[in-house]
Amino acid sequence: MSVRLERSTPVPTTQSTATLQSQPPLDSGLRPGVFRRVLGIVGVQNISLLMAIALVVAVIGSQNPLFFTVGNLRVIGTAIAISGLLAVVQTIVIIMGALDISVGSIAGLTSVSSAMIFTATGPFIGVVGAIGIGMLCGLLNGCIIVFGRVNPVIATLATLAAYKGVAQLISDGRAQGYTGADGFFVFLARGTLLGVPTLIWVLVIIAVLAHVLLRYTSVGRNIYAVGGNDIASRLAGININRYIIGVYVATGAIAAIAGVLITARTGSGQPVSGSEGLELEAITAAALGGAALKGGKGTIAGTILAVILLGILTNGMTLLGVNSFWQNVAKGALLIVAVVIQQLRSGERRIGLPG
Known part of the structure; x- marks a missing residue:
């Protein structure tokens, strides 16, 4: 039998009671303002990303004043739109405890198809x-993962090659069609709405919808639950297989939208060019944004900030004349840093080191 020890609370004297009564409540007059609301959406854990963005902007801007021009900011915004779409949907997949390496190939296949x-x-x-x-x-x-019982990484690694091969087969390895004269595709590529490029609007709409889904719906809560503990989720009555297939179908749809945007930007369907390497950028942005690769943790706001950081870095290195090969090295290094930080924060035993 356990005994619970209660901690006695001293009774305040008359003087201390009067002092307490004379002092206003600690939270009086502190109503949630705009800053608190923004902080609630962005998340305290993303402050480091905001600081990194500010630092990178300051360094690049001091080296090349052209960075702050309106034209260059538009270039950054339109450049991150496609990779941002894939990063947003990749975040949902990672929160569920899975991974989709085939998103770049799906974008290429749908670019040619469109x-x-x-x-x-x-x-x-x-x-x-x-x-x-x-x-x-x-x-x-989704069906390969669920019914074939294949690890998501292996399954989507296989379809990465398969979808890329199909895109090259149906296009004979060349760009297909010409959409540069069509009003709709031109509007997607170079149009503006309220002074903001259409490509950015597409990213914003998809990101807001994903944020609302994850934060304010039972579907989003179940996705977090599946990623956090799939066994407990199954015992709680969540149909895990249905969620896996549904999330992968949604991932394919968003990747297809990214493929359509690639077609609009280039004026033709591209089987490989424009989509190759997008899966690495999507995973890097999701990991930098705080999505735990083991599942159950991540936010859309963090991913968007990471996408912006990667876009600024890429644009800044281009302005400063850094070799494009080094840009790939930098992206790979950022992914390693993000995963290492996650591992250190988790407090788990590192592989190869004594416990």
């Missing part, structure tokens, strides 16, 4: 057809 369907029919059917193909690719990924 251009070829557009040439035969029109822009609307081209976009809808591309999204349908992307959803089928995501469905195939």
Whole structure:
């Protein structure tokens, strides 16, 4: 039998009681302001990302004043739109405790498909057809993982090669179609709405929808639960297989939208160019944004900040004349740093070191 010891609380004297009564409550007059609301959305854990962005902006801006021009800021915004879409949906997959390495290949396949369907029919059917193909690719990924009982990394690594091969087969390895004269694709690539490029609006809309899904719906809570503890989630009645397939289908759809944007920017369907390496950028941004690769943790706000940081770094290195090969080295190094930081924060025993 255990005995619970209660801690006695001293009774305040008359003088101390009067003093306490004379002092205003600690939170009187402290109403949640704009700063607190923004901080609640961004997250305290993302302050380090904001500080890193400020530092990088200051360093690059001091070396090249052209960095702060409106034209260059537009370039950064439009450049991160496509990788940002894939990073947002990759974050959801990682929160669920999985990974999708095939998103870049799906974007390439749907880029070619949208251009070829557009040439035969029109822009609307081209976009809808591309999204349908992307959803089928995501469905195939989910079915391989669920019914084939294949690790998500191995499954999507295989489909990464397969989807890239299909894109090259149907396009004969060349760019297909020409969308540079179509009003809809031109609006996607170079149009503006309220002074903001359309590409950025697409990213903002998808990011807001993903944020609302994860934070304010039961579906989002279940995704966190599945990533945090799949056994407990199954015992709680969550249909894990349905969530895995659903998330991968959604991933394919968003990757298809990214493919359509690639087609709009380049004016033609690109089987590889424009989509190769996007999976690495998406995973890097999600990890930098705080998404735990073991699942159950991550935010869309953190991912967007990481996407902005990567975009600024890439643009800054280009302005400063850094070799593009070194840019790839920097992205790989950032991914390693992000994973190491996650491992240190988790407090788990490092592999190869004594416990």
